[in-house]
Amino acid sequence: MSKSNDNRPITAKRFMKELRRYEKGSVSRRHFLGVTGLGTAMAVMGAAMPSLWPGKAQAGDLGDRLIFSTWPNYHDQANLDEFTAKTGVNIQVNAFGSNEEMLAKLQAGGTGWDVFVPTNYTISNYVALDLIQELDLSRIPYYDAAANNPKFAGPATVNGKVYCVPKNWGTTGFVLNSKEIMSSPKSWKDFFDVTMGAGSGHTIVHDYQLTTIGAALCALGYSFNSIDPKELAEAEALLIKSKPHLFAITSDYQPGMRSGDGWMSICWNGDATQLHNDLPEMEYVIAADGGEIWTDFYAVPKDAPHLDAAYAFINFMQDPKVQAREAAVHGYAPTDSRAIALQPPSLASDPILHPAENLMNGLEFGAAQTLTDPVRAEVMARFKSA
Amino acid sequence: MREDRKSGRWLTAALLAPTSLWFLVMLIFPLIVILVFSFGERAAVGGYAGGFTLEQYANLPSRLKAFQNTLVIAPAGTLLSLLVAYPLAYFLALRVGRQYKLILLVLVIVPFWTSLLVRTYAWIFILGGRGIPALLEFIGIEGVRLINTPGAVLIGIVYGYLPLMVFPIFVSLEKLDKTLLEASSDLGGSPFKTFIQVTLPLSMPGIATGCMLVFILLMGEFLIPAFLGGGKVFFIGNALVDLFLQSRNWPFGAAVSVTLVVIMLITVSLYMRMTLRSKTGRDESLM
Amino acid sequence: MANSTSNSNEIDIEFRSVTKRFEDVVAVDNVSLKVERGAFFSFLGPSGCGKTTSLRLIAGFDQPSEGDVYIGGKSVVGIPSHKRPVNMVFQQYALFPHMDVADNIGYGLRQRDPKPARQEILKRVDQTLEMVRLSGYGKRRVWELSGGQQQRVALARALINHPTCLLLDEPLAALDRKLRREMQIELQTLQREVGITFILVTHDQEEALSMSDRICIMREGQIIQSGSPRELYDEPINRYVADFVGKTNFIDGDVVDAIGPLVSIKSESGQVFSGSQPPGAPPIANGNKACVAVRPEMITITNIGETSNATNITINGQVVNRIFLGEHTEYLVATEGCGEVMVLSPKSIESANRSFEPGDHVSVSWGPEAALIIGDT
Incomplete structure (x- = not known):
């Protein structure tokens, strides 16, 4: 902004002079808004009343909005609001149920998304399909590659280029209501046995092929990531057999668990923390016979319309302080050691956020081929329509 | 004279052009695309990859349950909406004083100003374990499961589609010549007989329109079954959402769409034939 | 039945x-x-x-x-x-x-x-x-x-x-x-x-x-x-009925004699008209507003001075319109002091006498038995 701008209110005469200059094109819009104080007024108004904000907008260089596609229960609204207050950029959040859904939208084109949150195993696919762009890390100063465990951050780099930065990591196990389910199931096999036995009618599985088919595969003793048609056929049979005993097939399982209708659900560990914090009887289990370990990333689609805002947002979210605040709300562990250091000891030692290494021995990162495998997709679709 | 007629024809063409173009671009063209796609193959990473195969149509039986659900629940939902909407429309058209009519009609539409998604989401909590079942438990009826059942989907349908059913019926009852009801009564018809013999047949156009609107839209419904059926009450609409938005199997999705369109055309034309045969009055058009 | x-x-x-x-x-x-x-x-x-x-x-x-x-x-x-x-x-x-x-x-x-x-x-x-x-x-x-x-x-x-x-x-x-x-x-x-x-x-x-x-x-x-x-x-009991049922000529006036079997009123022009009150009509007193009502078919139209009966009431005037109705001929006569009077003249009389043209000066007359004196309401 112009240095000539002091804090005294502008006089009418000077205002008109500046307006003339602006009209004649001899000063930039930024200069005009800065000098006259209209910029600040508009930024404040825009933050307070987003609907008043015009389509093409004027708060600095970032534009007025950002379209952000992510997962349910995955953010602290206070942090998003803070970003908006700081930048004047309003965030439109879309919550998705599966990576497949995100891929389908991006493949169809014209999403208008600026930032989205893909899971580790999808990155190489997105790169191969030319759907996401390489990141200019100089624009994300808060990101520190050295602070991130390569086990989690690894998939961000494809062919030597960095396409995204890590958000959180976690595990996929199951949550159960210990008031209703006394048999303390320990494995996916137990999970399906209880579903078709004592807990019939109260189990929720995800509307997401990776975790739901993966759980069935693990229960049968196969790899979470199997794409073997025979093994998948067995998994399909198990799922279809259990379907009458399910309460729901949905990735938004918190409402069902909270209402008391659901007693057990395939679950991401952060949701388990959220549930457990409110309802202590909710217990999270990392299945003994396998499951998923994953990292989610911030990525920018190729055709992101508000690229500057996208970088600003990702950088904001990489701030270790913000990361720590986020984790305190959503219950997923940061991959960034600086953020972990900022967490209160209760969280840093929380067994749901940071389970013992030996518990995670059987867990697999999702494999890239599961995302596009037609058999897995069709197994899931047939299971749902059965 | 000839010049006049010629320019008149040009004018007609010019006036019709935007509509025709709209139909072509928004209806005919997409239909052709879908038809072409339905004979293609799924690309390796999803989407459409040319070719000509009947494989997609051969795979239709794998979605039999979805077709069955839709073809049972859509008519049932239409019927139920009718049963709920008719008394409401009757009350509004024939029993409510002029001064209250407008405000009550507005109240019927007001929910339409909110997204169906939001309203359906509210029903998840009403029908869920902490909602109506908890109330029932309170009065001693235990173990009632509402959410994620076909019943919950039907409730959601009736709720969501009620205005679409109420309005056509209201209009047909509103324009019903009230002296016909007096004439029936004068000739000895009790209120019930008058309703059966005069009111009901003369409101048939409204009933037909309402049922048509609701039925056609229900055949493509996916939001209500997804939310209130918990993924367990699966409509063709849900199968389509899955195919296009999850498994990205466009050709199979296209084949399912084409089948749905064909089924709809058949039902609708049967229905039209039926209602046309029992056509009630001179100016009572269907719509 | x-x-x-x-x-x-x-x-x-x-x-x-x-x-x-x-x-x-x-x-x-x-x-x-x-x-x-x-x-x-x-x-x-x-x-x-x-x-x-x-x-x-x-x-x-x-x-x-x-x-x-x-x-x-x-x-x-x-x-x-x-x-x-x-x-x-x-x-x-x-x-x-x-x-x-x-x-x-x-x-x-x-x-x-x-x-x-x-x-x-x-x-x-x-x-x-x-x-x-x-x-x-x-x-x-x-x-x-x-x-x-x-x-x-x-x-x-x-x-x-x-x-x-x-x-x-x-x-x-x-x-x-x-x-x-x-x-x-x-x-x-x-x-x-x-x-x-x-x-x-x-x-x-x-x-x-x-x-x-x-x-x-x-x-x-x-x-x-x-x-x-x-x-x-x-026998219309008031002007409303008389006006509603059939065509009638009305001449307004004040009652001057309500004692005898016949009631008399005096019109604005000073002429006195007599007639009977219809049975069942409300009583009428001297000074009341009233009118005389005469049905058009009860009125005879003649040349001036040709009135047949001395007891008849006669007014002079000028024919302003004539409508041939087949059975009857309808004349509209502008009278001196009593407004326009409608006369319905049957065909038989028409042929026996002569017919009149608009502009002709004529007398219209009626017997007292043809006139009704009725209240204004």
């Missing part, structure tokens, strides 16, 4: 102090009346006078706010229309558009409990179709019929039920003039045939006069005068 003919004095319909209010509006105001069985009775008056409401009170579509309505000697207050032994022919006929002619006509029979056999209904429908001269029209859709045919279907639909009383609400209003004449005659014939009470509501005085045995003239919810057509025509 045919045995209850008009010479019995049984009362079919009776109103006893009936009042009907719609919120603030008094539609029928303390009306009492009796209709004899088999009569052809008319309610006559302008729109909004309460005549249709009266009919609806009989039909049972409305219930009186006060008073009692009797049908066949029994109070029917509170009894809904579908339980009353009367039937109505509606102004726009109110035929059921979704039924054919036969189904419309048989509608009333089908509502009976027990319902008559199908064959019986068909037979009765055919008979009734024949009665209204529509044999063979049973399968027609009602909207395919002409106005007159629809009218007859409406009649048949009502009459098939053998009501004790048939109510007709402006039944001829929707027909053209020629058809209206025909239907008037047809209705009268029909009424004689079936012998039941007909109650007609009309604003057309000609229709009421030509068809009815008795007419009840209403204004603002009240009965102004009721009587036979002749009584109403010859």
Whole structure:
């Protein structure tokens, strides 16, 4: 902004002079808004009343909005609001149920998304399909590659280029209501046995092929990531057999668990923390016979319309302080050691956020081929329509 | 004279052009695309990859349950909406004083100003374990499961589609010549007989329109079954959402769409034939 | 039905102090009346006078706010229309558009409990179709019929039920003039045939006069005068009735002599007119405003000074218009001091004397027995 701008209110005469200059094109819009104080007024108004904000907008260089596609229960609204207050950029959040859904939208084109949150195993696919762009890390100063465990951050780099930065990591196990389910199931096999036995009618599985088919595969003793048609056929049979005993097939399982209708659900560990914090009887289990370990990333689609805002947002979210605040709300562990250091000891030692290494021995990162495998997709679709 | 007629024809063409173009671009063209796609193959990473195969149509039986659900629940939902909407429309058209009519009609539409998604989401909590079942438990009826059942989907349908059913019926009852009801009564018809013999047949156009609107839209419904059926009450609409938005199997999705369109055309034309045969009055058009 | 003919004095319909209010509006105001069985009775008056409401009170579509309505000697207050032994022919006929002619006509029979056999209904429908001269029209859709045919279907639909009383609400209003004449005659014939009470509501005085045995003239919810057509025509009790029933010349004035058998009034021009007061009219006193009413056919038109009778009242004037009506010739004469006077001169006299042209100076005259002195209201 112009240095000539002091804090005294502008006089009418000077205002008109500046307006003339602006009209004649001899000063930039930024200069005009800065000098006259209209910029600040508009930024404040825009933050307070987003609907008043015009389509093409004027708060600095970032534009007025950002379209952000992510997962349910995955953010602290206070942090998003803070970003908006700081930048004047309003965030439109879309919550998705599966990576497949995100891929389908991006493949169809014209999403208008600026930032989205893909899971580790999808990155190489997105790169191969030319759907996401390489990141200019100089624009994300808060990101520190050295602070991130390569086990989690690894998939961000494809062919030597960095396409995204890590958000959180976690595990996929199951949550159960210990008031209703006394048999303390320990494995996916137990999970399906209880579903078709004592807990019939109260189990929720995800509307997401990776975790739901993966759980069935693990229960049968196969790899979470199997794409073997025979093994998948067995998994399909198990799922279809259990379907009458399910309460729901949905990735938004918190409402069902909270209402008391659901007693057990395939679950991401952060949701388990959220549930457990409110309802202590909710217990999270990392299945003994396998499951998923994953990292989610911030990525920018190729055709992101508000690229500057996208970088600003990702950088904001990489701030270790913000990361720590986020984790305190959503219950997923940061991959960034600086953020972990900022967490209160209760969280840093929380067994749901940071389970013992030996518990995670059987867990697999999702494999890239599961995302596009037609058999897995069709197994899931047939299971749902059965 | 000839010049006049010629320019008149040009004018007609010019006036019709935007509509025709709209139909072509928004209806005919997409239909052709879908038809072409339905004979293609799924690309390796999803989407459409040319070719000509009947494989997609051969795979239709794998979605039999979805077709069955839709073809049972859509008519049932239409019927139920009718049963709920008719008394409401009757009350509004024939029993409510002029001064209250407008405000009550507005109240019927007001929910339409909110997204169906939001309203359906509210029903998840009403029908869920902490909602109506908890109330029932309170009065001693235990173990009632509402959410994620076909019943919950039907409730959601009736709720969501009620205005679409109420309005056509209201209009047909509103324009019903009230002296016909007096004439029936004068000739000895009790209120019930008058309703059966005069009111009901003369409101048939409204009933037909309402049922048509609701039925056609229900055949493509996916939001209500997804939310209130918990993924367990699966409509063709849900199968389509899955195919296009999850498994990205466009050709199979296209084949399912084409089948749905064909089924709809058949039902609708049967229905039209039926209602046309029992056509009630001179100016009572269907719509 | 045919045995209850008009010479019995049984009362079919009776109103006893009936009042009907719609919120603030008094539609029928303390009306009492009796209709004899088999009569052809008319309610006559302008729109909004309460005549249709009266009919609806009989039909049972409305219930009186006060008073009692009797049908066949029994109070029917509170009894809904579908339980009353009367039937109505509606102004726009109110035929059921979704039924054919036969189904419309048989509608009333089908509502009976027990319902008559199908064959019986068909037979009765055919008979009734024949009665209204529509044999063979049973399968027609009602909207395919002409106005007159629809009218007859409406009649048949009502009459098939053998009501004790048939109510007709402006039944001829929707027909053209020629058809209206025909239907008037047809209705009268029909009424004689079936012998039941007909109650007609009309604003057309000609229709009421030509068809009815008795007419009840209403204004603002009240009965102004009721009587036979002749009584109403010859002895209207006030200016409203005289004006409504037939054509009349009025000359305003102040009463100067109300003592004798004849009443005299003095017009603004100073001329004194005498005439009798109609029976039943409210008494009149010296100084009251009143008018003399003379029917146009009672007035003779002559050359000036040719008046035949010395007792006659004579006014001079000038012919301003002449209308040839076939049977009669109608003159409009601008008189000296008494405004325009209408004269209806029968053809017989016309040919015996001579006819007058507009511009001719003439005398108009009438005998005192032809003049009525009536109150202003």
